[in-house]
Amino acid sequence: MNDLSASLPPETGRRGKTQPMRWARGNGIRGDKTIRFTFDGRVLEAHPGDTLASALLANGVRLVGRSFKYHRPRGILSAGPEEPNALVELREGAQREPNSRATVTEVFDGLAATSQNRWPTLKHDMLGANSLLAPVFSAGFYYKTFMWPASFWEKVYEPIIRRAAGLGRAADEADPDHYEKATAFCDVLVVGSGPAGLAAARAAAGAGARVILCEQDSLTGGRLRAERVMLDDRPGWAWAQDTEKYLRALPEVRIMTRTCVFGRYDGGCFGALERVADHVAVPQAGQPRQRLWRIVAGQCILATGGIERPIVFPDNDRPGIMLAGAVRSYVNRFGVVPGRQAVIYTNNDDGLRAAADLHDAGVRVAAIVDSRQPSSTAAQAMARQVGAALFAGGAIAGTTGHTGLKAVQVRDSAGKTRRLACDLLAVSGGWNPDIALATHHRTHPVYDDALNAFVVSSPAPGLHLAGFAAGALTTDAALAQGDALGRAAAQGAGSDPATGCAMVLPRAAEKEGYAIAPLWHALGRAGQAGKAFIDFQNDVTAKDVSLAAREGFWAVEHLKRYTTLGMATDQGKTANVNALAMMAWERGRSIAQTGTTIVRPPVQPCAIGALAGTHRGRHFKPHRLPPTHDWAVEAGCVLTSNGIWQRAQWYPRPDETSWQETVNREVRSVRSSVGFCDVTTLGKIDIQGADAATLLERVYVNAWRKLPVGRARYGLMLREDGFAFDDGTTARLAENHYVMTTTTANAGAVMRHLEFCHQCLWPGLDVRFISVTDAWAQIAVAGPRSRDVLREIIDESFDLSNEAFGYMGAANVRLRDGVGGRLFRLSFSGELAYEIAVPARYGDALARLLMRVGAPYGITPYGTEALGVMRIEKGHPAGPELNGQTTAHDLGMGRMLSRKKDFIGRAMAQRTALCDAARPTLIGLKPLHASDALVAGAHLLPRGAPADAASDQGWISSSAWSPTVESWIALGFLSHGPQRHGEVIAVHNPLAGTVIEAQVVPPVFVDPEGSRLHA
Template sequence: MSQKNRLPGGQIDRSQNLDFTFDGKRFTGHPGDTLASALMANGVRLMGRSFKYHRPRGVLTSGSEEPNALVELRSGARQEPNTRATTAELFDGLEARSQNRWPSLTFDAMAVNDRFSNFLTAGFYYKTFMWPAAFWEKLYEPIIRKAAGLGSLSLEEDPDSYDKGYLHCDLLIVGAGPAGLSAALTAGRSGARVILADEDFAMGGRLNAETFAIDDTAGAEWAAAAVAELHGMNNVRLMPRTTVIGGFDHGIYGAVERVSDHLPTPAPGKSRQILWRVYTRRALLCAGAIERPIAFANNDRPGILLAGAMRAYANRWAATPAQKVAVFTNNDDGHRTARDLMAKGVRVAAVIDVRPDAPRIADCELLAGAQVIDTSGRLGLSFVKLRQADGSERIIECGALGVSGGWNPNVHLTCHQRGRPAWNPAISAFVPGTDLPQGQSVAGAAAGAFSTHAALRSGAEQAAAILGDLGIKPDKARLPRAEDAPVNIQPFWHVTEGRGRAWLDQQNDVTVKDVKLAHQENFRSVEHLKRYTTLGMATDQGKTSNMGGLAIMAELAGKSIPGVGTTIFRPPYTPVAMGTLGGRARGAHFHPVRETPSHIWAREQGAVFVEAGNWLRAQWFPRPGETHWRQSVDREVRAVRGSVGVCDVTTLGKIDVQGTDAAAFLNKVYANGFAKLAVGKTRYGLMLREDGIVMDDGTTARLAEDHFVMTTTTANAVPVYRHLEFVRQCLFPDMDVQLISTTEAWAQYAVAGPNARKLLQKIVDPGFDISNEAFPFMACGAVTICGGLRARLFRISFSGELAYEIAVPTRYGDALIRRLMAAGEEFDVTPYGTEALGVMRIEKGHAAGNELNGTTTALNLRMGRMVSKKKDAIGSTLSERAGLNTPDALALVGFLPKLPEEKVTAGGHLMNREGPLDAKHDQGYVTSACYSPILNSHIGIGYLKSGSERMGERLRLVSPLTGQNIEVEVVSAHFVDPEGDRLRA
């Protein structure tokens, strides 16, 4: 199809053709075009269907405020719904499709909704789908969702990458129109670090859309020269295609840079978009203004657009929606559209101005005091019907109508910290209020300074003032000459005459009548009005429609517009793709894991891994022929208890505690005493929260008088460290003690089983005596191994066997596990994972995460006597509260099922053998359970009321979740070696 509505001039490169398709039809445009301008040049007015009534709609604006022309771009995995045709930059091969229509854009079956519009007015969801409630989820919602959707997703993974970045500057300038460029030149020439961001691909703002001269050159040329000068400054970063989406606390701004949206696919190594976090000392908002429409009957016909947009299409993109147009306005600015289009050779039927005293600006027919009362035309505008000043009706033929109801300063970012705009009657619009975000100033049309001269001047002045605040000497250059036309406007929001619906919010299909209905039904506050009618709740957030809704509500309520107020502006300024917010945090990078020093070796052994506190730990090591995890785990347990096994315990938190007050400090953070722990000894420590509940447990070794090494559970390593620093800095600031986390610094292995010493004697250098006499249970100390490597040896046992933990600097961790396995061959040394570890600690009755569940006291663990009453420790005072010390308090015990093959369920509750099975008669619960290959029975441990006094009692274990109800016997939690002979061997 030819570009029948292409005009002369414009900022497009006609030397190059770009082929694209819309709904399968082929068209041609040029570099510099947007999808909307190229479609318009090709004579396409109809670009989409509305959300609710499926009304045919065309483009309304020329920018990101567009409510109507939402399209689906590209295909396959890169398919992208709800993109504004007005901001989509044209590229060769672009595929675009209209949305929300079936089977085609020109014939849409769902347009039947429009016939039923009397039933679909404001609040119709609330009124219609009330009853019966059960129908909502199964019937109403699926139907509504299917009918009301806009674009569709490909449901394929996005092949592109998205990045996050951080920028710092003295001054962020938002918007590169006349005010922004003027400010950037002032600040840039003065040497300040400046970022100039603009959502458009061509900087210049309205200078590109108007025909004004600056000094003796065209505005667009002046803008290009200014951008070129800024480009040459090292202290200025120009960011076109970058939308500042939000202003956050303390001068931080969010911005989305569309790096590759204008390309078929991103260049190699480039991301599709970048989410920038911009740290600013000051920010200057030069976001311009957004034109607002006037509502009248059938004002949504394709071909009816904002007058400023019509002018922008003609001047910048050399496109017109029709060869014959008209203008409907309440202010002088609308007349410029008629003047500029005539200059391009477009016929202007008339300028219709509601003001009886409208000035003659363009050389065409002026209908002063007239109003548009209706329009007609199938799938696009053909005629407008007027009521003239003398009361007569008149019909004008035209294919497009430019509408101007005045301009709203773009105050969005001034309100992101709950600021409220203020009403300026001189321009009949809201301007930024006095409660601007910290460090933010406003210049140009965004501040209500509408003329080019005023924009240039306020940009330079505001920049100079900011530089002064920052202690930078501002450059004093001459301000260029430019037009300085005053704003002449008569507030006028909607035509009252006319039988058709008058549309306010075209994306959400909200009419003047809907606002009246909301008022009538007493939804009169702006926030209620918004939610009841959905005015301004679409993806454009009502940038072109909110003002009209407010004005009509003010009229109905007999209030002033500022008396009605505005709704709250919230980030983001324009919609942001989820992928952009996610950035690189996708797939494996969404939740990174940590690998232990033996990870590569364990993988070589075919280990099955489990995640624990972000670490990947070997869960078990399957051997050939083992088909079930229990076979592997049972074998590992028997091997440890029968000979020797090795387990990577690096993941346990390690905290180095040093200083002359180190022992006194540990006495504060552990409920039990540490002051008298001898050098070369290790002790189990119980750490309480201040409320008396157990926070964590672990062993702490005293390596020297003033040097301890504490271990924490894997999951609590970070919170325990934080807590210790709190105690050190906030509670006992004068203690001489220093802390450092050394979890990652040491690779640590448990070597457990009757042959553990024999194995270690082959590793530890001969100068160190680790016999039972020289290095008894709970001994610790520095040793060297394998001929001189420094290591730490602890004789501690989680399994209940003769056991050690040996630690070496992390970089030797891989070598040590290989050496241990080789040296242990003669003992048939067996690597064991977290499951076998868990089985053995349950067999031994050791508490772990399941038992320390945030409700547990020392008393519950049967460690009540460990809480020293002779000293002050965190949690010791409140652990004495009566409520935590009732005679029937829960106590940790073991459970054996009556039949060994019956599984004990962790989480199951204990009930008396006789009596009702309900929560009121609950006796306790099982925390951990496993199959014990040593006892050849399932076993469990858990908490039982007065547990210590109920040994031998038979109870019912009930789990409504699994339908279990079995008999168990209460036993000691120490199933294996209760006297501890094995670990002292």
């Protein structure tokens, strides 16, 4: 052992006890202010501007979590969103959020963070013994182990695996935070605010474009904050700050920090997530925690930079092993040194910069292990500059230190291994351009041999890559490229090329070098000894990739599924390329030949709550409220959803003990005296024009031309395939003026259908439609005393007698106080009944008036349930009968089909099979024992037949207890139904396993002659 193996230098405590590793101020830190947070209950100090990762490092905390499968102690690998290891739980209770990356979590006063996937404590994790089970956790372990006996899987193996392997715990309660969505538009969207992004935004804005600049970080500047680049003799981060300030002052530029553009979609749409209040203890009242943006952009410049690759070597996952670029970020931006004695391991010149930055921060750099042979002149110069030993052509063969790095084994080019004490190993395996957004939408990346990385060579139209994302290796190149593309994008989005003036670009003091030499499998098979991790988050090792190759899962998509490589929160950002290279090596092929998987949105995790926005709980969908809603609620109704309409289901009285009792009373009241029900929800379409009747003829199966003014008629619509679509009544108000009603459920679909018929099929027809559903409060007043009640309301001059205003009459009327309305003599209940329509603003008052003037008759408001019972008693088809599978013939309306005209569905309705008498046809059913409940969905079988599909002859569509008949009754469809009235059949309910005997009857249970209707 030589002198380099000397023990670590003692703590020097530069800035007092609390943040021993804070060496300087850092360009992104407000060092004048101290805040407190806790990690696993320990109170620690930090400064505004810190991430949880930088704050933990400042306090000398290196062990942050335990790994997914093996519970290996893990620290902080990166300084950005690609972090695979440092996942923690944030906050507590309902706001607990697992799997949060410490590297992008901003520390605030009072933040509570806890480590996860450990028991009982992070340092003494009992499940660390999982490492001993490593053979069963190898690639494909899900598929290979625990397969037998099958019954053990759910009860034994899975719970054990779930406890042992895993990440954080989700909150058990509903998320109490708010989320919202917003849309933004721009000519040019710039993603990323490093040198390329800032230059692009500045140039695009200068050329007259509306610009949105999105930065996922809390500060702009990108790598300018992580490096010590000097631009025009000033620190690069200062130029970034000035440029941001300049851009903010421009009216057409919008800078969105803490906003991650997570997806690229077609039509120039991007998804972005803004972390509005994640960096504060409690959002202000009403303020969302996160805001989901849809950004619509004419052109987009991706200046997303790059992600550094780790190097695969044995035990490369110990806390204290960190990406070299991340080391620089902690040193320069956060003023934190992640260790006191460092070794650098790199295959490129960029990694060397960590040596200089650490050295200047007072960290001893013991050695530079440069895999290149010969090493670059830059490496030699750096080793001299920082006083480090240089191992050209060297490799790291192993590491020690259980909960934190203590030493590395360096193998020199001659193959000799020696131990070097260090608590920080900065590694750089080169950089991958961050091209995730460019590859959304099935753009395939290609491998660039010079850059040793995947790039996008032909981005989608309107998309441009700038800076390192496009392979630009120097700050000057990034600035120039961003500037040129910013101008080009502005022109591409329609800006005048003459607009704007050229701006002077700053120049970097030095030209950064890269000089990468590939390093994918430095030690060959030997490098797979111990655990050489490729995917830290999923604990996938080099051995797992080799195993997958041997077992035939060598295609990239198979490799991913077989080993779980590239899954979970980091999606393999630091792992994928190393794994592909390893697979290529195993197969003796090039990386280009091996290929890569493509990625889907989101590029960073996105909370489901943010995708839902404000549409959750009761506001998941909007509610439509009928005009009598407030009155009905006051009257104590129970509400039900009818589509998005909220309707009164029934109106219980205090003495009633069940809804059935309530509904029975409501039905009896209507049948014996009078009741009323808000039917505003039925679709109402105003139809006008010289060809209005022609259109009705074409959309309804029956005839309309001869319908007199002042009359209404029932109509049935088919779809073009001959099956029933919708029904309702349409009234003729004037020569060329009709008002159509539709079912509540189909109101929108019928409007769309009418518009289709008019615009696509018969554009020559002179007819106009508009919805008037909301304009009128329409109330059904039904029962033998309904006329008496209406006499109290309608102006005396209007003759309500049966002779003057008979069944299916329609008229404009005036109420006694002068309000104008419409009166229809329509009946869904089969009783003498009217529907009265008044302008919606009077609906509430009309309900109250009906209660008052109807009191002497015992008027009863009724809800949708009683409405349903009465329509079943009368055999009126509704939703369950018009289910899209029934024809006019099935509904017993075959004879309505006009033979004198063309109408939608006529040709197809005539098909032999659709007119077959054997088709199940509408019938009524009554159980032999009145109290035997009939259930919708039950199957109809011949009496005594086995309950199997071969005997199935139909089904029940609607059923109810009829207080009028005092029996259960049902509507259903039965093969040869109309010929079988009187027959007793079996009703089989396979869910309950019951068979009930019932008699087939005509589908009208009450007043079959219709004398009540016409009274």
